[in-house]
Amino acid sequence: MVVPGQRDDIAAVSTGASADTHWLSVALDVPLPGLFDYRADRPVAIGTRVIVRFGPRRMVGVVADTPLAPTYPPAQVRAIDAVLDDMPPLAADWMKLARFAADYYQRPLGEVILPALPGALRKPAAYEGARSAGGPIARIDARAAKRKTGDAAPVAAAPTLNPAQQHAVDTLAAATGFETFVLFGVTGSGKTEVYLRAAEAVLRSDRQVLLLVPEINLTPQLEGVLTRRLEQAVGAGAVAVLHSGLADGERLEAWLRAVRGQARLIVGTRLALFVPLPALGLIVVDEEHDPSYKQQDGLRYSARDLAIWRARDRNVPIVLGSATPSLETWHHAESGRYVKLSLPQRASEAEPPTVSLIDTRRLKLEQGLSPQLVAAIEDRLARGEQSLIFLNRRGYAPVLNCEACGWMSTCKRCSAFMVLHRGMRSGHMLRCHHCGAHERVPPACPDCGNQDLQPMGRGTQRLEEFLAARFPNARLARIDADSTRRKGSAEALFAQVHANEVDILVGTQMVAKGHDFHNLGFVGVLNADAMLFSHDFRAPERLFSQLMQVAGRAGRRGSGADVYIQTGYPEQPVYQALVRHDYAGFAAYALDERRSAGLPPFAFQALLTAESRELATAVTFLTEARDLPTARPDLPGAEQVMVYDPVPLRVVKVADLERAQLLVESDSRPALQAFLRAWAPCLADLPGSARVRWQLEVDPLEI
Numbered sequence: 001m002v003v004p005g006q007r008d009d010i011a012a013v014s015t016g017a018s019a020d021t022h023w024l025s026v027a028l029d030v031p032l033p034g035l036f037d038y039r040a041d042r043p044v045a046i047g048t049r050v051i052v053r054f055g056p057r058r059m060v061g062v063v064a065d066t067p068l069a070p071t072y073p074p075a076q077v078r079a080i081d082a083v084l085d086d087m088p089p090l091a092a093d094w095m096k097l098a099r100f101a102a103d104y105y106q107r108p109l110g111e112v113i114l115p116a117l118p119g120a121l122r123k124p125a126a127y128e129g130a131r132s133a134g135g136p137i138a139r140i141d142a143r144a145a146k147r148k149t150g151d152a153a154p155v156a157a158a159p160t161l162n163p164a165q166q167h168a169v170d171t172l173a174a175a176t177g178f179e180t181f182v183l184f185g186v187t188g189s190g191k192t193e194v195y196l197r198a199a200e201a202v203l204r205s206d207r208q209v210l211l212l213v214p215e216i217n218l219t220p221q222l223e224g225v226l227t228r229r230l231e232q233a234v235g236a237g238a239v240a241v242l243h244s245g246l247a248d249g250e251r252l253e254a255w256l257r258a259v260r261g262q263a264r265l266i267v268g269t270r271l272a273l274f275v276p277l278p279a280l281g282l283i284v285v286d287e288e289h290d291p292s293y294k295q296q297d298g299l300r301y302s303a304r305d306l307a308i309w310r311a312r313d314r315n316v317p318i319v320l321g322s323a324t325p326s327l328e329t330w331h332h333a334e335s336g337r338y339v340k341l342s343l344p345q346r347a348s349e350a351e352p353p354t355v356s357l358i359d360t361r362r363l364k365l366e367q368g369l370s371p372q373l374v375a376a377i378e379d380r381l382a383r384g385e386q387s388l389i390f391l392n393r394r395g396y397a398p399v400l401n402c403e404a405c406g407w408m409s410t411c412k413r414c415s416a417f418m419v420l421h422r423g424m425r426s427g428h429m430l431r432c433h434h435c436g437a438h439e440r441v442p443p444a445c446p447d448c449g450n451q452d453l454q455p456m457g458r459g460t461q462r463l464e465e466f467l468a469a470r471f472p473n474a475r476l477a478r479i480d481a482d483s484t485r486r487k488g489s490a491e492a493l494f495a496q497v498h499a500n501e502v503d504i505l506v507g508t509q510m511v512a513k514g515h516d517f518h519n520l521g522f523v524g525v526l527n528a529d530a531m532l533f534s535h536d537f538r539a540p541e542r543l544f545s546q547l548m549q550v551a552g553r554a555g556r557r558g559s560g561a562d563v564y565i566q567t568g569y570p571e572q573p574v575y576q577a578l579v580r581h582d583y584a585g586f587a588a589y590a591l592d593e594r595r596s597a598g599l600p601p602f603a604f605q606a607l608l609t610a611e612s613r614e615l616a617t618a619v620t621f622l623t624e625a626r627d628l629p630t631a632r633p634d635l636p637g638a639e640q641v642m643v644y645d646p647v648p649l650r651v652v653k654v655a656d657l658e659r660a661q662l663l664v665e666s667d668s669r670p671a672l673q674a675f676l677r678a679w680a681p682c683l684a685d686l687p688g689s690a691r692v693r694w695q696l697e698v699d700p701l702e703i
């Protein structure tokens with residue numbers, strides 16, 4: 001559907017088209033499907049940014065097509081206000097990537113293209129007024145011309161590759177076109193070194209490498225390593241870092257260097273997937289199993305999946321690295337569709353840690369800690385080694401409780417408990433992790449007046465408090481979303497751990513990923529069972545990979561490291577496989593289960609979610625959506641697609657909105673795609689759609 005950008009302002013438009021009228025279909029970041037008609041008095045290439053009027057607003061859009069005629073009467077089509085020619089048009093291959101993503105994830109093209117650009121490039125205000133100085137790109141260039149390049153970083157010595165690393169590097173070097181490689185390397189096996197060598201070869205041939213990492217917090221460490229090693233090979237300024245923690249100017253500067261081909265190695269989180277790269281030669285996705293590659297709002301894309309599409313489209317190799325690949329990836333590696341490269345041993349001499357299960361059923365726990373776990377910390381302290389206690393629950397306690405009447409701290413706006421947090425100055429607070437609401441702890445029970453309210457269970461703050469009392473001479477640090485809220489604080493905390501200024505580290509999954517700790521001798525895992533019986537069919541996979549990753553932080557430089565997992569269910573296959581360090585065994589077991597249950601990777605899914613003040617309203621809309629294929633049996637793919645009944649979400653109410661979802665499933669991806677292409681555009685026209693907020697997610701990770 002193409003509509004003119006200014007239907008409400010027809011009077012201001014001159015009539016008719018002259019010989020030098022050029023019609024444009026422009027993508028705009030508005031929640032409407034399709035492109036928008038405009039005209040220009042000179043040719044404007046596809047991929048060019050333009051400033052246009054849309055209703056009362058001025059917006060930056062991107063020319064997506066140059067049709068011979070507009071879809072609306074020419075007299076109603078408004079002229080563009082300006083062409084932004086401070087950079088060349090977005091390249092054809094990039095536009096193709098955006099088109100694919102829009103089509104695959106069922107979003108308007110403008111909602112893909114514009115959010116993918118640095119903020120300053122999509123604001124008309126950045127180009128207006130005397131102080132705009134020719135726009136953000138001109139300003140950056142003026143600043144860069146004045147700045148001198150920094151001094152060369154010290155060159156780090158490259159280790160001698162072990163045979164498995166060498167084989168991986170050689171295989172990658174021999175790849176000429178598109179191929180998907182799975183670098184399956186146990187924790188600490190030196191996957192980074194393989195990426196580096198593979199990258200070096202590509203950089204020497206004057207091409208660019210895109211390296212995706214799951215976490216902002218991993219970028220400083222990696223950036224340091226990469227800069228020291230690679231700037232020697234390709235010169236200063238060759239590495240650009242991109243993530244959401246950068247200031248607008250920093251992000252634009254890095255993005256421009258990438259687009260212009262000056263930055264040759266681009267390291268970034270999922271958003272870096274959308275950087276235009278003129279000379280792309282290799283893509284690496286580190287920790288490819290990590291859920292943070294999936295964007296959770298707006299365009300709900302998987303950066304890993306799009307990276308594979310992009311590699312195929314550009315005909316370049318792609319490496320997916322992990323010690324615990326996603327079952328989707330592993331399935332393809334086992335079936336031969338992807339090429340598996342294994343690093344079965346740790347790169348240093350160190351042996352992997354010994355994993356033991358502490359059966360908590362017959363134990364007396366002290367603040368959730370078994371005597372074995374406490375003794376292990378004591379022992380490592382005496383040896384001058386670090387311990388990490390992993391508890392994936394932040395805050396002080398997950399709920400506050402009145403033992404007299406049974407009152408619990410529930411959120412007024414959500415069907416969830418408010419979490420007790422230890423405040424800095426203001427004493428304890430209750431916070432809702434779903435809607436963000438917060439309030440002071442009531443002085444007495446709101447229901448019965450009892451003044452003795454008790455925290456139930458424990459989070460990282462309470463654990464830290466207990467450990468500080470239990471080990472008064474140890475130096476403690478806590479790393480979770482609360483302790484790292486300020487910019488740079490995560491980096492500082494990790495630096496302390498690396499500098500051996502911390503004896504006991506308490507942390508959530510933030511500490512589990514990728515960090516190369518050198519002196520960590522012990523990892524204790526608390527409360528892992530919480531994930532064991534989750535409703536989500538991916539929970540065991542997540543639990544296994546999370547525990548394998550966190551266990552892998554131990555003993556990376558010295559042997560004799562221990563990992564204790566406290567559990568009430570030691571016989572569970574997930575735990576048994578962890579003790580054996582047996583990813584392949586776990587994956588085979590889990591894939592069998594998925595196969596017999598008809599779940600991904602043996603099925604393909606989409607999820608329609610609706611929210612409203614009343615659950616019934618959301619369910620009504622979803623029921624209409626479910627019944628569409630019955631009313632319209634001509635919908636393509638319908639006979640191969642299963643549309644389930646609407647169900648309420650597990651946490652049904654968040655911020656006063658009640659939520660339900662509808663699962664769509666097929667054993668054929670093309671059939672699902674064909675169906676979605678026909679079904680999704682009808683959803684907005686359903687009678688119930690006006691009364692709900694809804695969104696469609698393709699390949700959801702959580703159900």
Ligand SMILES: Nc1ncnc2c1ncn2[C@@H]1O[C@H](COP(=O)(O)OP(=O)(O)OP(=O)(O)O)[C@@H](O)[C@H]1O
Pocket residue numbers: 159160161162165185186187188189190191192193322323347348513514515516552553556
């Ligand atoms: N060939 C080698 N010889 C000696 N040390 C090496 C070699 N290759 C890598 N290393 C070192 O081994 C350590 C672990 O490497 P790296 O961090 O790349 O592991 P990884 O495979 O990414 O592990 P994880 O999955 O746990 O993140 C690093 O300190 C690295 O410098």
Ligand SMILES: [Zn+2]
Pocket residue numbers: 411412413414432433434435436437654655
């Ligand atoms: Zn809430």
